[in-house]
Amino acid sequence: MPFLAHDHDCLGWSGEMAQRVLAFDWASTELGPIEDWPPSLRAAVQMVLASPVPLVMLWGRHGYMVYNDAYAEFAGGRHPYLLGCPVELGWPEVADFNRHVMDVCLGGGTLSYRDKELVLLRNGRPEDVWMDLYYSPLPDDHGSPAGVLAIVVETTERVLTERERQAAEQALRQLTETLEQRVADALSARAEVEAQLRQAQKMEAIGNLTGGVAHDFNNVLQVIAGNLQMLTVEAPGNARVQHRVAAATRAVQRGATLAAQLLAFARRQPLSPAIVNPTKLVQGMSEMLHRALGEAVKVETHLAEDLWHVQADRNQLENALLNLAINARDAMRGGGVLTIAANNVTLDSAQAQAQGRGQLTPGDYLVFSVTDTGVGMPPEVVEHVFEPFFTTKPDGHGTGLGLSMVFGFVKQSGGHIAIDSAVGRGTTVQLYFPRSTEAAPDDALDLRDTVVTPMGGRETILVVEDDTDVRLTAVDMLTQLGYRVLTAANGEAALELMNSGTPIDLLFTDVIMPGPIKGGELSIRAAQRVPPLPVLLVSGYTRDEILRDGRLPPGVTLLDKPYRRDDLARMVRNVLNNSRTGQAQGQVHPTSTASIDEAATAVADTSPPPTVLLVEDDAGSREAMQEVLTTFGLQCLAAASAEDALAIARTQPVQVLLTDLTLPGQSGAELARTLQRQYPDMDVLLMTGYGTQAEIGEPIPGACVLAKPVDLTLLHAALAPWLGTGVNATTKHVTNAA
Incomplete structure (x- = not known):
């Protein structure tokens, strides 16, 4: 137990x-x-x-x-x-x-x-x-x-x-060991970003400078070219004169080419983008390349199957590839292999950052690659190759504008350009263009080869040009063609003539002019006339006055400076003929079977432009926005406070209220509620620096909130129901309902 x-x-x-x-x-x-x-x-x-x-x-x-x-x-x-x-x-x-x-x-x-x-x-x-x-x-x-x-x-x-x-001392040791490298990497990355920013700022500054130079240069060339062409007409039997005129004309054309290259770099050249099939484009350049490069350069093409289409100016794209090919020929010093390739590429975020150095966004791209077996370039040369007038060629053997033109064209087309080169192993230039899902049109008929015989006429043309010599040259050429010509030195004088009742068949106006009324606004005023007055715009430097992303808005015809007499004759005749045809087809007869919408639109077009009441207490912002609204073709009344706006609204009707949300005294939202009781059909657009989710208190029926700074595209869209219409509110709503 x-x-x-x-x-x-x-x-x-x-x-x-x-x-x-x-x-x-x-x-x-x-x-x-x-x-x-x-x-x-x-x-x-x-x-x-x-x-x-x-x-x-x-x-x-x-x-x-x-x-x-x-x-x-x-x-x-x-x-x-x-x-x-x-x-x-x-x-x-x-x-x-x-x-x-x-x-x-x-x-x-x-x-x-x-x-x-x-x-x-x-x-x-x-x-x-x-x-x-x-x-x-x-x-x-x-x-x-x-x-x-x-x-x-x-x-x-x-x-x-x-x-x-220890699982802490090791981490500290690693941190200590890598801290210096991490600091060095961070400093290097910051330096690279700063270098990219400086380069972008430098290229932008150079672009603004070269664009301005090209504008003035084109005006000078226009005077010379116009007088040379008139001299050709006035002395047709003098061989010596004709010979000298021809030599001078060739010089003018070379100058025009230089100006066009400057505009291309500045991203200010007018583009005519269309859907392009890369395979057909490169194959169609075969004969041109062989002529330009000679027999000593072997040209190889590598085109992937089912290449994506791109939206680009076909002429400028061909010129870009040709420029790269000629540069490659010179780098190969007479002999070598030039390879032109095209491939579909899809970039994710990491690839876009690596290949585009912050200039590419993820997505689908068609990439053209031009590779040579030439001498290559050191890094210090590669850094400057896209700058205008930079060249490694001897004096007299190049302008240094070829690559800068390619750079500007690709950027203006929404793409990206990259270059890889090293001494002794050649150069590769890649052009990235965003993929287009649209089908390419049938290009069996190339309108570039169409020849139209210039014809004159007896119509009256209003010429608006601030440069006296350019204006007189245009008048002489148009008079020789048989047209009656009226002149104005600025937009204000042109507007007085247009409103005086003087018969005018065509407005021929420069885009860039001093004074508050530019060519773009004149064209809008002309389009609002009944019947609309056809417009032919001319410019040597369009900048952002009429271009949007380098593209002309629908219905706008542009003639580039310097232009030849034949070019002027053809363009004027085409615009006049197209306008006459359009008016004949666009007439609305009360006894016809036209729809209610068409009749309502016709009634609206005969009314004065709609009135926008702009309320903004900042004077600079108010003046800038008033100019934008006027450019849109709207009548604008401006006030600095809600109290001033109410006083204005008591004297005349208002179709649209565009007001800052934060005002001295009564707020923009309170003003909108007050005015909507007086004008129930009035549209309300509120601007605010607090974003589109800003607090406005009691809801305002139909109000649209625009974040500051106001995106003009969004503003244009918000005002779209009133653009091209009169003040008839009933018409506006009938049109919207349709």
């Missing part, structure tokens, strides 16, 4: 584990009843129970476990199951390890481990633990090893803490 609890005093055992040892049924184990234990076993148990450090005794061949209070805490959920249990059954997950311990120590040896890592299931789940372990044999009464004493000190917390300190 087991020892009674009160018998422990005779053994000198005390503590919770002593009571458990005394109460345990040892008779069921190989150790036998506790009262029959030999002195050596009792002494070993007493030593284990008395120790403050975790101790466990493994007695006998199977290692029956007897442990103290400190080990019981270490055992976790395995206590008190481990008491009296063979060690391999108590800790089955480390049975092999403990078998080795028993073999060594029962053979008289010792073992010790520092931060031994084991996986134990102390609480029913695998757990990584680290321990300091010390094993030594326990002798029986005869001095032979009969058991094992194990000292178990868990070091898990210390090990984990140490690892974290």
Whole structure:
């Protein structure tokens, strides 16, 4: 029978584990009843129970476990199951390890481990633990090893803490080691961005300068060209005069080409974009390339199947590829291989950033590549190749405008240009154009080859030109063609003539002129007349006056300076003929079967332009917006406050209110609510620097919020129902409903 609890005093055992040892049924184990234990076993148990450090005794061949209070805490959920249990059954997950311990120590040896890592299931789940372990044999009464004493000190917390300190020192070392490189990389990246910004600013400044120069240059060339052509007409039988005129005319044409190249770089050239099939384009250039490059240059083309179409000016695209080919020929110094390739490319964000250096957006592109086997260029030359007048050729062998023209054309077309070159391995230039999903038209008929015989007429033409010499030259040419000519030196004088009742058949006006009324506004006023007055615009530098993204708006005809007499004759005749045809086809007869919408539109076109009440307290912003609205063809009344606006609205009707949201005194929103009670059909456009989600208080029916700075495209769209119509509100709503 087991020892009674009160018998422990005779053994000198005390503590919770002593009571458990005394109460345990040892008779069921190989150790036998506790009262029959030999002195050596009792002494070993007493030593284990008395120790403050975790101790466990493994007695006998199977290692029956007897442990103290400190080990019981270490055992976790395995206590008190481990008491009296063979060690391999108590800790089955480390049975092999403990078998080795028993073999060594029962053979008289010792073992010790520092931060031994084991996986134990102390609480029913695998757990990584680290321990300091010390094993030594326990002798029986005869001095032979009969058991094992194990000292178990868990070091898990210390090990984990140490690892974290190390799992931290390593990170600090890496940070320290890489900090210098990271700083260098950051500085390098910043320097590159700053360099790109400086380059972009420089190219923009050069573009503005070259565009202005081209404008003035074209005016000079126009005077020379016009007088030369008139001299040709006036002295048809003088061979010497004709010879000299021809030589001077060729010089003018060279000057015009230079001006066109300057405008191309400045991205101010008028483009005529159309859908282009790249395969047909390159194949159609074969003969032209062979003529330009000569027999010593071998031309290879690599065109991928099913190439995407692009939207670009076909003439300018051909010129760009031809310019690149001629540059490549010169770089190959008489002989080599020129490769023209075209491929479809889809760029993700990373690829767009890498290949476009921030100038490309992700998407689909058609890429033309022109590669030569020439001498190549060093980096310091590549950096400047797109700048106008930069050339590595000897004096007199190049203008330095070829690549700059290509650069401007590609950028104006919404694309990107990249160059890769190194000394000794040639050059590759890539032109990226956004993919167009539209089908290319049938190009069997090339209108560039169509010849129209210039014809004169007896109509009256109003010539508006601020440059006296250019104006007189135009008058002389038109008079020679048989037209009656009226002249005006600026937009204001032209407007007076147009409103005087003087019969005028065509407005021929320069785009860029001093004064508040430009050619673009004159053309809008002319289009609002009944019937509309046809307009032919002329300019050597259109800039942004009439172009949108380098493209002419529908219905606008533009003649580039310098123009030839025949060009002028052809354009004037075409515009007049087209206008006469359009008026004949566009008449609306009350007795015909015209729709209500057509009749309403006809009525609206005979009315004065709609009135926009502009309310803006900032004087500069107010004046700029007033000019924009006038350019749109609208009548504009301006006020600096809501109170002034209400006073104006009491004197005449208002169709559209365009007001800043934040005004001194009454707000723009309050003003809109007040005026809508007076004019229920009035449209409301609110401008605000707080974005389109700005708080306006009580909803305003039909109000549109425009974020400052106002995007003119969005403004134009918001005003679209009123553009080209009169003040008849009923007509406006009938048209909108249709």
